[in-house]
Amino acid sequence: MILITHLFVEEGKRLRRIAVQDIRYLKAAGDYTVVYVDKGEFISSSGIGCIEQKLDPSRFMRVHRSFIVNLEYIHACHRDIGRLYLMMDDGQKIGVGKRYMHQIKSLIL
Secondary structure, three states, X not given: OOOOOEEEEEEOOEEEEEEHHHEEEEEEEOOEEEEXXXXXXXXXXXXXXXXXXXXOOOOEEEEEOXXXXXXXXXXXXXXXXXXXXXXXXXXXXXXXXXXXXXXXXXXXX
C-alpha cells in the first residue's frame, strides 16, 4: 500500500495540490469528500473510503462514517449524554460514532 503525501482537490476549474499533513479533517458528502485545511475547504471527487485507504493510519483516524480526523489537530475530547465528541483546534465539534469508539479509547491514557 502506498501512502500519499499530497492530494489534488478541485478549486474552480483547476486542481490544487495540498499536503496531506495540512488536512485537519475530511467529511463525506455523498460520492465526494470535503477536505478541510487551514485556508478553507475543498472538494475531492473521491469518496471518503477511497481516501482513507491512502492516508497514514498513525496520523489519521476514522471516527464516524462521515469523518476522518488528523490526530494532530484534535484539541480535546468530551462526553455529553453518553456520546463522545472531538473538539478540533479550529473549534469544529465532531461526534464519534459508536462503532469507532474503541479507536478513540485506545488514545486515552
